Amino acid sequence: MVSIENLHKKFNKNSVLSGVxxxxxxxxxxxxxxxxxSGKTTLVKSILGMxxxxxxxxxxxxxxxxxxxxxxxxxxxxxxIANFPNNLKVKELIKMIKDLRGDTNxxxxxxxxxxxxxxxxxxxxxxxxxxxxxxxxxxxxxxxSPLIIMDxxxxxxxxxxxxxxxxxxxxxxxxxxxxxxTSHIMSFVEEVSDEIVFLLxxxxxxxxxxxxxxxxxxxxxxxxxxxxxLTENYA
Amino acid sequence: xxxxxxxxxxxxMAYPTYAQNIEICNTCAISTLKKAISTAKDFDTILIxxxxxxxxxxxxxxxxxIIGKNYPVIDGELKGEIITVTADNVTIxxxxxxxxxxxxxxxxxxxxxxxxxxxxxQNLVLEKLFFGIYLEKSRDxxxxxxxxxxxxxxxxxxxxxxxxxxxxNIEIEHNFVQHVRDGIYLEFSDDCLIKNNVSTENLRYxxxxxxxxxxxYQDNTFEKNGAGVAVxxxxxxxxxxxxxxxxxxxxxxGMLLKEINDAEITGNTFEENTIGIxxxxxxxxxxxxxxxxxxxxxxxxxxxxxxNSFIENNFLYNxxxxxxxxxxxxxxxxxxxxTSYTGYDLDKDGIGDVPYRPVKLFSYIVNRTPETIILxxxxxxxxxxxxxxxxxxxxxxxxxxxxxxxxxxTW
Amino acid sequence: xxxILKYSFFDLMRSRWSYVYFAFYLLLSIVLLFLNNDLxxxxxTLMNVIIVLVPLxxxxxxxxxxxxxxxxxxxxxxxxxxxxxxxxxxYLGVAISLSMSLILGLGIPFxxxxxxxxxxxxxxxxxxxxxxxxxxxxxxxxxxxxxxxENKIKGFGYAILLWLFLAIIYDGLFLMSLILxxxxxxxxxxxVGTMLNPIDLSRTLILLKLDISALLxxxxxxxxxxxxxxxxxxxxxxxxxxxxxxxxLLIVIKSKKKDF
Numbered sequence: 001m002v003s004i005e006n007l008h009k010k011f012n013k014n015s016v017l018s019g020v021x022x023x024x025x026x027x028x029x030x031x032x033x034x035x036x037x038s039g040k041t042t043l044v045k046s047i048l049g050m051x052x053x054x055x056x057x058x059x060x061x062x063x064x065x066x067x068x069x070x071x072x073x074x075x076x077x078x079x080x081i082a083n084f085p086n087n088l089k090v091k092e093l094i095k096m097i098k099d100l101r102g103d104t105n106x107x108x109x110x111x112x113x114x115x116x117x118x119x120x121x122x123x124x125x126x127x128x129x130x131x132x133x134x135x136x137x138x139x140x141x142x143x144x145s146p147l148i149i150m151d152x153x154x155x156x157x158x159x160x161x162x163x164x165x166x167x168x169x170x171x172x173x174x175x176x177x178x179x180x181x182t183s184h185i186m187s188f189v190e191e192v193s194d195e196i197v198f199l200l201x202x203x204x205x206x207x208x209x210x211x212x213x214x215x216x217x218x219x220x221x222x223x224x225x226x227x228x229x230l231t232e233n234y235a
Numbered sequence: 236x237x238x239x240x241x242x243x244x245x246x247x248m249a250y251p252t253y254a255q256n257i258e259i260c261n262t263c264a265i266s267t268l269k270k271a272i273s274t275a276k277d278f279d280t281i282l283i284x285x286x287x288x289x290x291x292x293x294x295x296x297x298x299x300x301i302i303g304k305n306y307p308v309i310d311g312e313l314k315g316e317i318i319t320v321t322a323d324n325v326t327i328x329x330x331x332x333x334x335x336x337x338x339x340x341x342x343x344x345x346x347x348x349x350x351x352x353x354x355x356x357q358n359l360v361l362e363k364l365f366f367g368i369y370l371e372k373s374r375d376x377x378x379x380x381x382x383x384x385x386x387x388x389x390x391x392x393x394x395x396x397x398x399x400x401x402x403x404n405i406e407i408e409h410n411f412v413q414h415v416r417d418g419i420y421l422e423f424s425d426d427c428l429i430k431n432n433v434s435t436e437n438l439r440y441x442x443x444x445x446x447x448x449x450x451x452y453q454d455n456t457f458e459k460n461g462a463g464v465a466v467x468x469x470x471x472x473x474x475x476x477x478x479x480x481x482x483x484x485x486x487x488x489g490m491l492l493k494e495i496n497d498a499e500i501t502g503n504t505f506e507e508n509t510i511g512i513x514x515x516x517x518x519x520x521x522x523x524x525x526x527x528x529x530x531x532x533x534x535x536x537x538x539x540x541x542x543n544s545f546i547e548n549n550f551l552y553n554x555x556x557x558x559x560x561x562x563x564x565x566x567x568x569x570x571x572x573x574t575s576y577t578g579y580d581l582d583k584d585g586i587g588d589v590p591y592r593p594v595k596l597f598s599y600i601v602n603r604t605p606e607t608i609i610l611x612x613x614x615x616x617x618x619x620x621x622x623x624x625x626x627x628x629x630x631x632x633x634x635x636x637x638x639x640x641x642x643x644x645t646w
Numbered sequence: 647x648x649x650i651l652k653y654s655f656f657d658l659m660r661s662r663w664s665y666v667y668f669a670f671y672l673l674l675s676i677v678l679l680f681l682n683n684d685l686x687x688x689x690x691t692l693m694n695v696i697i698v699l700v701p702l703x704x705x706x707x708x709x710x711x712x713x714x715x716x717x718x719x720x721x722x723x724x725x726x727x728x729x730x731x732x733x734x735x736x737y738l739g740v741a742i743s744l745s746m747s748l749i750l751g752l753g754i755p756f757x758x759x760x761x762x763x764x765x766x767x768x769x770x771x772x773x774x775x776x777x778x779x780x781x782x783x784x785x786x787x788x789x790x791x792x793x794x795x796e797n798k799i800k801g802f803g804y805a806i807l808l809w810l811f812l813a814i815i816y817d818g819l820f821l822m823s824l825i826l827x828x829x830x831x832x833x834x835x836x837x838v839g840t841m842l843n844p845i846d847l848s849r850t851l852i853l854l855k856l857d858i859s860a861l862l863x864x865x866x867x868x869x870x871x872x873x874x875x876x877x878x879x880x881x882x883x884x885x886x887x888x889x890x891x892x893x894x895l896l897i898v899i900k901s902k903k904k905d906f
Contacts, residue, residue, distance in 0.1 A: 011905070050723045051905040067902075072726035079724060083717030087660060096653055100725050483862045509863040531860025552690060554860035574687055600825070605864045606832040607824050609840055611857055612849055614698050615817035 001026045001147060001178045002047060007056035009042055016042045018202040029179040031189045034199035040182040041080060044151050048077055078140040080151035086125030090135055093124060097139050106142040113164055130156040141168060148172060149180045154188055166192060190222045200233060260284035268293050275299055283307040295320045303329035310334050316343040326355040335364040342394060344369035366394035370402040377406045385415035387438050399424040407432060421447040430454055440465045452477060465491040476502040488513040500525060510535050523547055524646040532558050541565040547644040554611060558598040564631035572640040580641045591639040594630040596623035647731035654739025664743050667703060671751025679759050686766045693773050693852045697845055698813050700780040704744060705805040708788025711740045713798045723906055733901040741785040745778045772855055776848040779886045783844045786893035793900045812845050833869040844889045851882050
């Protein structure tokens, strides 16, 4: 599905990714974990082509992404911070994205799911962070793409919406889609992930299922397992 | 022998009447102008019928009237001067004269009037000429409705359209002169009237005065000449209602004034000339009611010009209105209309409340380094012009129009 | 690209800045016409104003739009769109809406004043063409500045500096070097110097129209050929086009290498 080979990225002199090799097979949910600044977002953005790697290659669904934009048709992306043009209305934004990517009817159902109807005629600049995130989710899930990438999907969501999001993720997984998530919320990660990728100092430190991680670190629960990786390295 | 007979018959036929007509044509008994003149008596009329007459050095030494019917061609075959008038009271009318000889030692003309009075030269068409109409030490004549079309290429081997030399009280009206060296040239000629002529595309000047006084030129058009009109070393010339247009080039101007005193320049239009009027050493001239439109420099003053006054002129869209090359000013500018004037008129009396300063600092810079002209209308130049305006350093600080008009002057 | 252009354009058409810009030109031409009572004179004054103001507004507006629409850009980047079409679309959206404000803002009052019956119409069209070129050029330069500088304040600073340099300082240096080297033949140098600055280039186009009589007073053969024939006009337009193409290409290149 996604294969990354020897990926390097520097911002100025600050090396963020240094030799990442990752191969994600089709189907299932992969979570990318790591402390702040470990390069999670950079990795995700590299896959999306928003960050241009210094070295290495990435291919998505067999297509090399360099100087390519068509492959993004097969990706639904949920950006980390929901920044939208402020003087656009919610309705117009949805319409615009549909105009750019192709028509779909999924949006109606999703709007209902996240109870966004009252906000459709409001300008994006006036919405709260949580509502913006819901709009963000609508925009992501309204297309039916084989790969879904979500950068901190739970930010600002209320408990009900969070449950709906989890349901939604499971449903998509059931369709056989590949889902790539970055998150800080351990409980969320533990609940949804089939496999985790742990990034540390720009490299993949661990890759495998949660139980494998627990075994490796000899810790009974997930949070402690993660903590032990970090203490091991920084102690 | 046969010719003699014909001659005899002609004389017999001519004899009985006083001031009779002599007709010449290619097949007539008298087939040349020379012969007709020698046959004619004083005050006779010679009628030239349509045809081509290959003659030159024709001397008109009697008071005769020579009239061409339907423009007969007198072809000088480039051999020299064609007609020379040496008698008084001669009229020459309606000829088509071509192929005047060119010489570096003698000024051959299509028609030369020499030491004569009361002549009329009219309705001629002159082509392929060296000099056109040359008046020499003559007076009280008229040169009317002639069309002179030269093909001058170089100044040194071409002549002038109408030239006056020591000739006084001549009227030159409704002539059309093109492609010669100087369209009309006056040297040592006083009391002449030059009116309603059109002088265009001449190599040097459309009209040229040298040492000629008390002349008037009026309602003429001078267009696309090498250097417009030059008035030099002359006194009391009146220049009225002429049009000076599109005289473009490095040393080109609508009008050049050099050592001119007490002239009157009124009602003229200077349009799209590189320099409207170029003034050198000229004093006590009144410039009134002239239009200066779209010239590079409306007026360029090159020093030694005193007590001139510029009153009620319109300066419209000139790149530079006035250019001075010294800091001294003794000339008066009053009640002119300047399109570049940016002042206001709060008391609504039609006169701007702030004086106008027509000389820009930039015109100095351009005088010094001509290439800088490319920076014309640059913001930087506007800024330095403005600072000069506020506190003049390089330009004469008394050079002001204290009463700039708010609306175009009309007369 | 056309879709992006459409959205940027309508986004701008809705923003109040376009109206401010439009209103400014409207006011400017009304005031000029009112004060001058004369169409040709108003056109000449406008030319002087336009070649300085349009670049300023173009740069400031371009930089401002880029920074303000960062979110929009990021949203678009995740969509299956080419980077070049995103940035060219946005650029054209800004440049076209600015040009439209210029053309309408100046055009409407002049049309009401009887432009079509006046012989100033050619000067006026030249003015609008030059204004549009300048908008295209300076918006593109502004986008480049914004693409290079993440920091807004820095970006604005450089934008104003760029304008200041090209509108004023450049001519000052130009004038000084001409006077300094006045003993040498300068006509080629002065023409080249003009070509290298789009503001000067537009100015020569206007000079060709208004000050041809003065320009022909200069002796240089190159100068004469340039100003005396259609040569100058052609070269100037070619150079202006190059001045548009180069920064636009640079936008494409820069945007391809940039991380978001």
